[in-house]
Amino acid sequence: MKLHEYQGKELFSKHGLKIPNGVAAFSPEDVQAAVERLSSANPDLKKVVVKAQVHVGGRGKAGGIKVVDKEAAVDAAKGLLGMDLKGLIVSKLLVEEAINIDKEYYIGLILDRAKRKTVLMASAMGGVDIEQVAEEHPEAIVKVWIDPAVGLTQFQINQVIFGANLPKEAASFIKVLYEVYSSYDCNIAEINPLVVTKEGQVIAADAKVDLDDNALFKHAELMQYHDPAEVDENELAAKEAGLSYVELDGDIGCVVNGAGLAMATMDAVKYGGGNPANFLDIGGSSNPAKVTAAMKILQRKKVKGVLFNIFGGITRCDDVAKGIVSAVEEMGGIDIPIVIRLTGTNEEEARQLLTEKGYKVGSSMDEAVKEIIALTHA
16 A cells, blocks of 8 residues: 555654655645645745645656745646646645755665565665666665564664765664554655755655555554555455456456466466456455456456456356356446356366356366467457
């Protein structure tokens, strides 16, 4: 679950990090109230920053961040609210007092799956996407790997402070960032940029926090940050139906039982010259309702064809067959090809049911993959 910038900063602030004074806003009226609140806290306030709150990077370059005189904040907000920013519609804003930036740095934590450790990264080239820095100036990023059995050490903090030429005050920010990262089971926690102002203050000018969905049951208090508007419609529907679904760019819908088989199926489709449209695991104890939900999701995605690849162990093939028939009937028929591979528990019953309804059913995964590719890429 990704947090918006204002939510991530709220977490940082709770743990003692200094952030710019700011207020979340959801309408022009909220923005006016935010400006008045900021002006009350700082009578000398002249400029504010109005930031679109969407889960994409590069908001500034895309026009999603405006630095304006406080009197122009409402007009800036009207221009941002409803804006299509890299495919996402802006409905939330963060209004902050403008700060006098002198230098910008980057610090971040992310899981390195290959090394099975968290990697702490730092760079004196802040304010730019870290991916761009890694591509164009890899030597500018200092990395240290944190042993999960030991945790972050002072020696490692010193390594990145001196290696990336960060201000000494950054040490406390690194400690708290690691505290947030580890305490809340984050996938990513970063500050970009970590700013040194012309007045000499060190401030977390941005916040990126991505929480591991699988650990959210341990952090019920963080569910207040969940934003359904930022979740893909199909992924949301899949979650409600108890399915594991990930959207991809292809056009062949895949409905499979078991994550390993789903990965193998996508690999086979790709290897055969097709493009999988999704990862979709209906689970090991499936029922017709789940299959119906899966078909509706793929219908909304407008795939060219659907491949069912079911290996019946715990999953009963006849349950899946009933789901296929039920889904197609409920949707009034489907005008795209469906290729079905069923093998395992109750496969004979499943094949009989599907054959009676006019479906072709096989038991070979390779043949099913070749057939769906042929039908969708003729």
